[in-house]
Amino acid sequence: MKNEQKKLSRRGFIRRALYNTAGICVGSITLAAFGKSEDKPIPQMTDDLSEFDWGFIVDITRCIGCGACVRACKAENKVPDSYFRTWVERYEIDANEDVHVDSPNGALDSFKENHVQDKHIVKGFFVPKLCNHCRTSPCVQVCPVGASFVSPDGVVLIDKKNCIGCGYCVQACPYGCRYLSRPPGTADKCTLCYHRIHRGQSTACVLACPRKARVCGNLKDPDSEIRRMLNERPYYMLKPELGTNPKCAYIGLDKEVK
């Protein structure tokens, strides 16, 4: 009898070993899933985000195309060469109503000479471009992993830890405001200097603009400069027909600007 109890068949031994291994695995996975919290302390947002709705104004009538905004943005956000979170386009319209558009190196070094030399230019202006922080962003809609999102205070941002670099959002943006940054191989874009605006500073491009052609502010604050300007000045948005509800207002926008 004693001998029978002690005896363990080979089949029985393997079965028990498998059960035990499975049990240990399930137990440790459950512990990992429900047990401990994240290791690193995460900085918390101190502002009440529901009090903010960030918007942007570009006053084309004031822009002189100096490119200070482009240089400031590059330095502030360490944007890699040949990529731009903001850039300045130059429009030259000749007497035949032909439109000539250029933006050499995003106007990083301003404009060295007139683009069209041999035609009579009747109208010219500069159009600074940046992410429109649309209320219904196509780039957010196409993201398969929830890495692109609109923050509660109305800024379109990218969670770079979760971005898989598929590039769908780059193709989806109708304004061409996104790029794939390599390294680290994730999508990147204008964050409206999210780190600055929540410290009470203006964005780097607004700070750098010598002509006050750019204004960034809280649309929910009735006393803000941006609210006052939107109430007083006629403005228009880029490609409103696409239904993206962009939040970047352009004062003095010409019909030729796409």
Next chain:
Amino acid sequence: MQNTAYVRRIFIILLCVIVSGLIIQRLLRPKSFGEFGSYRGNSLAEIASQESVHHGKEVCRECHDKIWNTHEKDIHFSVQCEVCHGPGDVHVKYYHGEVKLISKEDAQMPKKYTLEGCLFCHRKLNSRPRTFAQIDPVEHYQFLGITGTDVRCTECHSPHEPLFLLDEVKKARIHPAIFECENCHDSRPEKGIKEVAGHPVIFTCQDCHPAIVKDFTKHKHSFMRCTACHLFYRENETSGRIFKNSNQRFCLLCHEQKPFRDPNKVPQIDFPKHLEDTASVADVNAEDLKDNKTVCLKCHTDFVHDSDLIKKIRGSER
């Protein structure tokens, strides 16, 4: 009994699938997911924790208050220090004691002058708003009799106060918009408005200031436009501010003796030696110079127009 065992087995399998699904979801989904929406809530704070690189000119004031005050009085006051000098990032952190592992040399701000630095804003371009001050370097040098093309802007225009006339702008009254030939024409036409038959009549300076314009045409600067000295700062489509400028530093922008200037083209004076030489006849003292008073026009009223003309006219009207 057979049926019950079958159903039980299905429920056990379903339960296992649900439990393992929950465990896998819990494992793969970030902790803060769903805090604000269908994304990782902590990413907001992570993005907001990026360090600022630009500090703004108020931070520069803490140490460089003298230069800061000079710059603040200039019409370029809206140009941030960091626009020309580059971001203050490491420099500010070093002197605030926030970083210590770099040398003092590495914390220096670049001060290098480049012609492009000025021309980023002031190069003459078709697309630039015509009311904004812009120059063609070749034309500008020719007008001022400057020989050589490598002369720096800062030889005449002090880098921190290139036009130093903000006080005058602030004191100036609103003036109706001034339109120049180039507002409609590509370049300055050879013929004047009155020489062209059928040209639309427009307001010129002499329509409102006939006595001064008439007097001005008798003097040496008559080849120049009124707005060469009385700069016009346009504030909107219909109005702006015109400076009643007679600051001696403004005269010296063109007339100060410099080795690169052609003396045959522009008369030059050695300043402030000129004042010492003429001390016996000119009633100018050091206090006048400090206050940037009208020093040149004390003697040289005959070079421009009679500065007292307005007073005389107004006096006679009364």
